[in-house]
Amino acid sequence: MSYRSHADLGGTDVRGRILPEPEADPFQAPWEAQAHALTIAMGATGSWNLDMSRSARETLPDYDSLTYYEKWLAGLERLLLERGLVTAQELAQGRMLTPPRSVSRVLKAAEVPAALAKGAPTERPVVRPARFTIGELVRARAGAIEHHTRLPAYARGKLGRIEANRGVHVFADTHAQGLGEQPQWLYTVVFSGRELRGEAAAAGSSVSIDAFEPYLEAGT
């Protein structure tokens, strides 16, 4: 089975203008605010994690044609259906037709401010030394990755330098697949524009990614 993310857009030749906009209400329509809130509220039930949620959105077959909150809505419906929390008939009719499944938690209105203020930190205790040191050259893993990953395609196979160590964090790749947190060292790795794009690169630019240790090998 092949995994295809439609969200990995960095460096691609997508056309279209970037349209600056004023600081204003972040939602373009009331349904967008609802879709956003529903996603957070259902996330709080513990039925999936943030990486699974990203994975559900980025693999939507019609990703390219959906607006941002349409992706959120479709991703949420997909997670609910896959886990049997709702049925397609229920979504079509807008009412409960089958008994609810149990969820670990329901986010109550009074708990929202504290839950948002706490967030969901992903940093975990250190259990082994970091493999790479600041300043070291590293090469990002090359080739296709057959599951959710946070290593963008434009950086794969490229030579960069470790600029910062961000500590040990939940590994998005395994977390998204239901294989547990498997925490990994996370580094900021900086690549020169020339390394990423060759001679076409504008002079004097560089790009960094935050890369989990398994994405990297010692570079030469």
Next chain:
Amino acid sequence: MSDEHEHPHAGQGGLSELEARVRALRSVLAQKGYIDPAALDVLIDTYERRVGPRNGAHVVARAWVDPGFRRWLLEDATAAIASLGYSGRQGEHMVAVENTESCHNMVVCTLCSCYPWPVLGLPPVWYKSAPYRARAVRDPRGVLAEFGVTLPDSMQIRVWDSTAEVRYLVIPRRPPGSDHLSEEQLASLVTRDSMIGTGLPQTPEACP
């Protein structure tokens, strides 16, 4: 990649169809007891009214007037920002990056739309759009030009792609001629885009 355009209001479905779909989903989830509808109202109010780029502007202005805070912000942004009351979801691991006379910073999330919610609120449409995500890492100077920002060729441009759970806040350079301004007046010069790195702060003259 084909021509990808994100419509601001509705794509495949019409607006009323989307409204009906969300209403149906909300009803089912509430009837099944998975959500507290009152919690949705609090969430919406939070992101429509309580959290937004004025929070980040407060952080930046404090860094401009208080060298001790600035140092703390650059060393441990999460703690420094939390000391002003901004913390939590999508800002759990903050890093502040400071523009200098030789380096301009710009933030993107090429893989989705990662953005520091506690200090900037929810991202604008362009930040989440395919053209920005595609081109920020390929042609940052061209992207800046579309925002009306032209930097000298000698200025290094550093793009930060938020690919994990670290969230970046750009500390723009304090505008010239702002020495006499209070922290509050300075905060009013700090635009959202200047904290993403696609803009520069307003100058005091432009601010009545």
